[in-house]
Structures are given as C-alpha cells and as structure tokens.
Amino acid sequence: MADDTTKTPVCVLGLGLIGGSVLRAAAAAGREVFGYNRSADGVNAAVADGFDATTDLQGALTRAAAAGALIVIAVPLPPLPTLLAEIARLAPQCPLTDATSVKGPVLEMVVAAGLADRFVGGHPMAGTVHSGWPAGDATLFVGAPWVISVDDQVDPAVFATVLDLILDCGSVAVPARSDEHDAAAAVISHLPHLLAEALAVTAADVPLAFGLAAGSFRDGTRVAGTAPELVLAMCEGNWLRLLPALDRAIELLSGARDALSASDSIAELVNQGHAARTRYENFPRSEIIAVVVGADGWRAELAAAGRAGGVIRAALPTLDSSR
Numbered sequence: 412m413a414d415d416t417t418k419t420p421v422c423v424l425g426l427g428l429i430g431g432s433v434l435r436a437a438a439a440a441g442r443e444v445f446g447y448n449r450s451a452d453g454v455n456a457a458v459a460d461g462f463d464a465t466t467d468l469q470g471a472l473t474r475a476a477a478a479g480a481l482i483v484i485a486v487p488l489p490p491l492p493t494l495l496a497e498i499a500r501l502a503p504q505c506p507l508t509d510a511t512s513v514k515g516p517v518l519e520m521v522v523a524a525g526l527a528d529r530f531v532g533g534h535p536m537a538g539t540v541h542s543g544w545p546a547g548d549a550t551l552f553v554g555a556p557w558v559i560s561v562d563d564q565v566d567p568a569v570f571a572t573v574l575d576l577i578l579d580c581g582s583v584a585v586p587a588r589s590d591e592h593d594a595a596a597a598v599i600s601h602l603p604h605l606l607a608e609a610l611a612v613t614a615a616d617v618p619l620a621f622g623l624a625a626g627s628f629r630d631g632t633r634v635a636g637t638a639p640e641l642v643l644a645m646c647e648g649n650w651l652r653l654l655p656a657l658d659r660a661i662e663l664l665s666g667a668r669d670a671l672s673a674s675d676s677i678a679e680l681v682n683q684g685h686a687a688r689t690r691y692e693n694f695p696r697s698e699i700i701a702v703v704v705g706a707d708g709w710r711a712e713l714a715a716a717g718r719a720g721g722v723i724r725a726a727l728p729t730l731d732s733s734r
C-alpha cells in the first residue's frame with residue numbers, strides 16, 4: 412500500500428508483540444512506518460516480512476526527527492530511561508507515546524528526561540501470552556480499548572496525533588489520567604496475574620488436579636502463561652497501586668476462609684462477586700463526541716467521560732477546527 416502523506420509517520424521502538432502489531436497496523440493504514448529493535452533476530456524477521464526495521468537506534472531516531480514522526484515506545488519498563496535519554500538527545504521535538512502497561516512511573520521517567528510536553532501516554536488493552544515479532548498481528552487492536560492519557564501536561568496537538576494512530580489501529584480510545592489508569596490496571600490486570608500464579612501453584616501441589624482440570628482452571632490460570640519477565644515488569648512497576656488491590660483480595664479471601672473454618676456460609680463473598688460480575692457485564696459504553704480538544708477544562712472533561720464508560724471512536728473536534 413502506498414504511504415498516506417497526510418498522516419504522521421510512525422517510528423516504533425521495540426518490535427515485539429505490541430510494537431510489531433503497531434508497526435503492521437500503521438502500515439496497513441497506509442502510513443510511512445519504520446521500527447527499531449534491539450535484537451537482530453526481530454529486525455531480520457520484520458524485514459523478511461517486508462517492513463522497514465533496524466537495530467540502529469540512533470539511525471531510527473535521527474530519521475524520526477527528520478520526518479517529524481510519532482515515536483511509539485513498545486519495550487518493557489526497565490530499559491525506558493535509556494531510550495528516553497536517546498530520544499531527548501536525538502528527537503526531542505517528535506510527538507511521543509508508549510504502550511507500557513503502567514502509566515504513572517512512565518510519566519515520571521518522561522518528566523525526568525525533559526520530554527513531558529511532547530508525551531501522551533498510551534496503553535492498548537489487548538495482547539496474547541506470546542511475545543516477539545512473530546506474535547504480532549495487524550488486527551490485534553481491532554475493537555480493543557486503548558487508554559490515552561489526559562494528564563495535566565498533555566498537549567492538544569500531540570493528543571490528536573496519538574488518538575489518530577489509535578483509531579488507525581482499529582481501537583477505541585479510553586481517556587484516563589495516569590494515576591487512575593494505574594489503580595484500574597492493578598485490579599483488572601495485575602491482580603489477576605498474581606491470582607492466576609497462586610491458583611496454578613496451588614493446583615500443582617495436588618496430584619490428580621491437572622488430570623481433572625477443565626474450563627475453570629484454564630480460564631483462571633490463562634495469564635500465568637505470560638512470560639515471567641513481563642509479569643514482573645508490570646506488577647513490580649505498579650506496586651504502589653497493586654498493594655491496596657492485593658490487600659483487598661486477601662481480606663475477602665481471609666473472610667471466606669474464616670467463614671469456612673467456622674462452618675459459616677461464604678454467601679456474602681459469592682453474592683457480592685456475582686453482583687459485581689453482573690455489573691461488569693452490563694457496564695454502559697457511550698461514545699465521546701462533544702469534547703473539544705484544547706478547550707478550557709478538556710482534559711478533566713475527557714477523564715470524567717472515560718471514568719463513566721465513554722470511548723472515543725472517531726477524531727474529536729480541536730479548538731482550531733471548531734472555530
């Protein structure tokens with residue numbers, strides 16, 4: 412497909428499951444897109460599939476600066492400070508986003524690197540337990556929520572640029588502040604990882620368990636199949652928000668344990684759990700259309716709309732275009 416010259420080019424750093432999927436999806440949307448990956452294996456595989464990729468970080472960033480590309484960081488949390496320092500050195504004017512599954516710690520690193528005014532954080536809520544370039548898929552994000560940050564420092568033009576990429580990937584954007592994202596991610600993503608690991612370990616100690624295991628066990632332990640280093644990066648990177656979530660789950664389980672050992676009913680937890688799950692299944696999704704990006708209070712308005720279940724399915728009006 413020919414490049415769409417009206418679209419911002421995209422430079423993806425990290426061509427694993429997520430970055431490789433962004434590269435494929437952005438290319439399928441007609442964008443000029445190129446990527447950097449640390450390992451030659453990933454680069455060779457991407458090039459063999461017809462994509463423009465390199466192991467030369469400095470070369471990729473110099474090219475991004477010349478093209479005014481949107482830089483998408485798709486590596487785990489630990490190497491981020493090193494990458495950000497290189498971006499600050501070689502491409503400080505480029506709009507910048509990321510796919511990291513924690514947002515508060517990333518924002519702190521971005522601020523420390525002096526890149527806050529060019530940065531709008533992101534987190535696609537899609538994935539598989541596989542990793543690396545071969546695991547990527549141009550359709551991975553289709554229909555999935557993709558968090559876009561609306562922190563105080565977010566610039567309207569960079570926000571619109573990042574939103575455009577999210578929509579090109581086929582996702583719906585969910586606006587959220589980084590701190591609220593991390594509290595939510597702790598309960599819907601990071602706590603499930605710990606519960607899945609604990610469940611798998613508990614069953615592994617019981618001789619006949621794996622022989623009998625079916626749907627409940629498979630569903631409850633699915634995410635324990637994720638590469639351990641990714642789980643560690645996610646959970647340890649969000650420890651501050653994960654602790655209260657874990658405390659709450661332990662409190663609920665301890666209550667159930669106490670009830671069982673006293674021959675009391677566990678109905679309270681089971682009924683509350685069933686009601687909460689029913690609320691989740693009926694959670695309303697509405698489309699955010701009226702917020703004008705750049706107008707007074709636009710970030711707070713979007714954060715409130717995201718909290719209430721709102722999603723962005725198409726480009727929002729901007730202050731300039733609405734005049």
Ligand code: NAD
Pocket residue numbers: 425426427428429430448449450453485486487488489490510511512513534535536537538539541542543544641645
């Ligand atoms: P992955 O293992 O498939 O890919 C990771 C990429 O990071 C690879 O290209 C690897 O070469 C690169 N990398 C690792 N260490 C590096 C270093 N020190 N320097 C430079 N590059 C390095 O992982 P992924 O699933 O694509 O995850 C990438 C990011 O996306 C992570 O921050 C993860 O939290 C986030 N994320 C993952 C999922 C998921 O379900 N897997 C979902 C949403 C967001």
